[in-house]
Amino acid sequence: MSNKLGFMGCGEMASAIIKGLLSSGFMHTSDIHATTHTDKSASAKSKILKIKVITNNKDIAKDSEIIVLATKPNQIEEVLQEIKNEVNGKLIISIAAGVSTAKIENIVDKSPVVRVMPNTPMLVSEGMCGICLGKLATEKEEKFVTEMLSQVGKVVTVTEEQIDIVTAISGSGPAFFYQIFEDIAQAGAKLGLDYEKALILALQTAIGSAKMVQNTTKTVPELVASVATKGGCTEVGVSEMKALNSSNLFAEVIRKTAEKAHALG
Ligand SMILES: NC(=O)c1ccc[n+]([C@@H]2O[C@H](COP(=O)([O-])OP(=O)(O)OC[C@H]3O[C@@H](n4cnc5c(N)ncnc54)[C@H](OP(=O)(O)O)[C@@H]3O)[C@@H](O)[C@H]2O)c1
Structure with missing residues (x-):
């Protein structure tokens, strides 16, 4: 053989x-x-x-x-x-x-x-x-x-x-992250930054943030708190994410994708 x-x-x-x-x-x-x-x-x-x-x-x-x-x-x-x-x-x-x-x-x-x-x-x-x-x-x-x-x-x-949950998070996941990069870059462009520069900012921030999560002993909520200090601008942004129910948004994205993956089988 x-x-x-x-x-x-x-x-x-x-x-x-x-x-x-x-x-x-x-x-x-x-x-x-x-x-x-x-x-x-x-x-x-x-x-x-x-x-x-x-x-x-x-x-x-x-x-x-x-x-x-x-x-x-x-x-x-x-x-x-x-x-x-x-x-x-x-x-x-x-x-x-x-x-x-x-x-x-x-x-x-x-x-x-x-x-x-x-x-x-x-x-x-x-x-x-x-x-x-x-x-x-x-x-x-x-x-x-x-x-x-x-x-x-x-x-x-x-x-x-x-495995259907894996499909939703990492199999389909790249498309979700691409969409987030596009949305953030477009938001930056709308405020007056070049789209290309806004995209570089978003991408490098995502790479750096992922490496931070991988390389520190802090939990993800602790990392959020370390950037979103009281009274600062990041806290306003994080509060807005909560007000717009970002956790519900991603719960639904992952749930519906996993359901579809299951239905394909
Ligand atoms: N792409 C993704 O993001 C992704 C993510 C997770 C899982 N997957 C899985 O990966 C698998 C492949 O996806 P892919 O995106 O690589 O597809 P793809 O680019 O369309 O490739 C399919 C390959 O299968 C060949 N093929 C078709 N019929 C065949 C046959 N009867 N015998 C031998 N070879 C045959 C094709 O040859 P020809 O070129 O000559 O037609 C081609 O080389 C899929 O089952 C998909 O579910 C893909």
């Missing part, structure tokens, strides 16, 4: 993971190969990633020790039916949103399955993944997948019931 990682599908998300695995040195170009649907995208991806990319799922599955399902969710079943005789108990990692481990296990019942909810900041090696284990996956598979995905960001293990 070879120790190759075989990606079924090599789009945006698979490419981000592959780039991270290669640039970190965790894997070499000869350790990873992949498939796409069309010859055109196979040769384009092969050139970009410098790995073997073909359109034959069976061949790649046969020649892999670990299989990563990375097509769109509605293509997973068809791909699994195609490769099921080549799987033979190999570890299956699925990054498809909304596809349960049980659905995969129904087709390849001898395989340990690890379901992953990744996000696009993996493209800049700042990804966030939530993972959950199928019924045959053990600590060994959890450890391997965690180590692998840690090359392109951070990883937390959750239960499968919690």
Whole structure:
């Protein structure tokens, strides 16, 4: 058995993971190969990633020790039916949103399955993944997948019931933060600052604030209080956020997104 990682599908998300695995040195170009649907995208991806990319799922599955399902969710079943005789108990990692481990296990019942909810900041090696284990996956598979995905960001293990919440917070989360950056930059522009400068201010403040939360022993409310000192302008801004019920706004954003993620499954 070879120790190759075989990606079924090599789009945006698979490419981000592959780039991270290669640039970190965790894997070499000869350790990873992949498939796409069309010859055109196979040769384009092969050139970009410098790995073997073909359109034959069976061949790649046969020649892999670990299989990563990375097509769109509605293509997973068809791909699994195609490769099921080549799987033979190999570890299956699925990054498809909304596809349960049980659905995969129904087709390849001898395989340990690890379901992953990744996000696009993996493209800049700042990804966030939530993972959950199928019924045959053990600590060994959890450890391997965690180590692998840690090359392109951070990883937390959750239960499968919690994965929709992960989808809402970190899978969809980048879009929420982009929207907040846009809203803040537009607000700055409305008051007379250049949009580009307002955006730089918002972005760097977000990066710095996230690093503060990561690197201090203070709690998040303590950090808020440390900037929003009594009688100052920040206190006025924080009070306005409370008056506009920002916590309710985000509770609803996360709840509705998680509900939709659940409905997709
Ligand atoms: N993008 C995100 O932000 C995000 C976040 C979390 C999870 N995900 C999950 O990641 C998965 C991939 O998403 P993506 O954004 O990377 O999609 P994508 O860019 O559209 O890539 C899909 C890939 O699957 C290939 N493909 C289609 N049918 C196939 C088949 N029958 N056999 C083999 N390969 C096939 C496509 O090849 P062609 O190019 O030749 O068509 C393409 O390489 C999805 O299941 C999604 O739920 C994505």
